[in-house]
Amino acid sequence: MAVFANTPFDKLEIGMQAESPRLCIADDLYVFAHASGNLNPMHLPKEDGDGDGKPEAIAPSIWIASLISAVLGNQLPGPGTLYKSQTLNFVGRAHAGDELIAKVKLVEKGDDRQATFDTWVEHKNGTRVVEGQAKVVAPATSQSFTADDVPGLTVQRHMHFDRLIELAEPLPPILTAVVCPEGKSSLGGALLGYEHTLITPILIGDQAKIEAAAQALGANISGLQIEHVPDHDAAAARGVALVHEGRAKAVMKGHLHTDKLLKHIVKSDGGLRMGRRLSHIFVMDVPGLDHLLLVTDAAINIYPDLKTKVDIVQNAIDLAHSLGMDEPKVGILSAVEVVNPAIQSTLDAAILSKMADRGQIKGGLVDGPLAMDNAIDLDAAMTKGIKSLVAGRAEILIAPNMETGNMLAKQLTFIAHAEAGGVVMGARCPVILNSRADDDKARLASCAVAALHAARIGI
Incomplete structure (x- = not known):
């Protein structure tokens, strides 16, 4: 439980200093993007903002400057302080993973409890990132504040799925019988796995519907194999048969009822049970x-x-x-x-x-x-x-x-x-069973899970 105490105006002395360290993490950049509305890809941890092929993850300069306000508001003068003005000169950059130190130094006291501070934020080695001067109204009386009811934040990022995808992408793509990918979401999930080199889909179903779904997605599927099997039950049977023929190493559910696919997978004769x-x-x-x-x-x-x-x-x-x-x-x-x-x-x-x-x-x-x-x-x-x-x-x-x-x-x-x-x-091979409500990340992760399992068991 954090407790913050202030220094009232009459006890401030010229030359007083305070500082606060802060490790800049990727979540800070996401929180700032949401709070400010600034979605500049230069500041988003996984985006390539300048086209050089790698993400920049540059900490927004205003976020860095905001660390100064934490020192003024929490330490010196502390609780009860209000800003009047802040000048800023950005002289460096920081990135996710950098440890920063925000510092303030009292340089002048004026009328009406006005206090002037030199302010700056620097790297651990002393290299400055931002510098300026703040004018604040210091508190009149001593007080303290206990930060026990400030709600926490959970940043909605799916780092574990990202790790799975990163592990699976270097593996050889697994030949996957995709049964009835006749809708945008079901075909889109298979194509997403294909784009990330997780699977090589064999599309089984009504060819006209598959092509219409591809057109709706704006996707080119001319390089993929399509087996025209318009009946869902027959398409499910064909997907299982491709595994027995050695032409597929996984099966993926498309736009059909789960029980129709599972019926052929669990059959004692010709199914995939082991x-x-x-x-x-x-x-x-x-x-x-x-x-x-x-x-x-x-x-x-x-x-x-x-x-x-x-x-x-x-x-x-x-x-x-x-x-x-x-x-x-x-x-x-x-x-x-x-x-x-x-x-x-x-x-x-x-x-x-x-x-x-x-x-x-x-x-x-x-x-x-x-x-x-x-x-x-x-x-x-x-x-x-x-x-x-x-x-x-x-x-x-x-x-x-x-x-x-x-x-x-x-x-x-x-x-x-x-x-x-x-x-x-x-079963003899992984069966990717997505829900119609799954989004792209879930479908991609399912492909990654199947690829990692197939690689471990050597199919």
């Missing part, structure tokens, strides 16, 4: 969370029994390995964090945890039952006295049933502003 139960996994980038979050199963297994849950957990752990998690922490969710014989999901969770301890589930740390709060929040886990390597740190959340998983994932998406990519695991 002995393990198929399960859907949301890979989620949640603002404010310092790691990816996997949520399963939200789309396939309606009321999974214990045997199915074993496969759901193992599928999620296997995918987490492909995404760079060496020993993912798996939280088995229920309404409560204690075993209650009246709540079946708590019994399943306890059994799954013990199965992992005995090596029947491999590659991750598994614990449960855990309620949602103590699965992801360490303070909540500590408050409830839960001693666990998973509680408060879960990277994978196993929902007790599809309804719970689906609601959880959509709450994170539409309330917490998370991005969610989706894949189906347990």
Whole structure:
């Protein structure tokens, strides 16, 4: 809790100085862009503003100058100070990642509590970025201020998805059977993956509708293979067949109902099952969370029994390995964090945890039952006295049933502003299962997840 105390006008002495260090981070540049409306790409961390092929991430000069006001308002003279004027001369530049120091020095006292300060901001090595002079009205009486009710900010950036895409782009693109990409969003997602060299799409569906969608997007698909299969059921079957023929290494859902595609994937004869139960996994980038979050199963297994849950957990752990998690922490969710014989999901969770301890589930740390709060929040886990390597740190959340998983994932998406990519695991190849409501980032991330998993298992 920050406490700020001032120096009233009658106690100010010429020569008094104060300073405050500040690390300039990328989020500062985004916050300034939103607050000011200045969207100059020279200041946006990932944009190339001058066409030289790399982002500049130059800190806006006015943002740097604003650091002076923090010293005047917080330290010298401190709380109660009001600006009258500020001159500025910008003599250098700063970038995201630079550590800056804002400094002020009292040089004159005048009438009506007016105080004049030399002001400047410099790099750690003393090189100045901005300098000038401020005239302020200093406070008349001593006072202090406790900053305990200032709301925090979470910048809605999806850095975890950006990292996945950066990891996947150097990999060879995976041949992907895209089933019924007959709408702008479904075709656009496949083309976006193609542009980022994540997938090489084979477009299966009604050729006229696919071409019309491409025209609506302003996209040229003349270099892509199109298989004209106007019936959705037949197109789904053809997508699965391409995997068996060795012509595709992944399947991607287009503009058709999920059950039509899954019907052909799960068939015992001619499908893509490999002995393990198929399960859907949301890979989620949640603002404010310092790691990816996997949520399963939200789309396939309606009321999974214990045997199915074993496969759901193992599928999620296997995918987490492909995404760079060496020993993912798996939280088995229920309404409560204690075993209650009246709540079946708590019994399943306890059994799954013990199965992992005995090596029947491999590659991750598994614990449960855990309620949602103590699965992801360490303070909540500590408050409830839960001693666990998973509680408060879960990277994978196993929902007790599809309804719970689906609601959880959509709450994170539409309330917490998370991005969610989706894949189906347990098949011979990754199955990219996007929702019609997914935006471009989610579709691109799904392609990246599929590419990373395909690379790890060597298909």
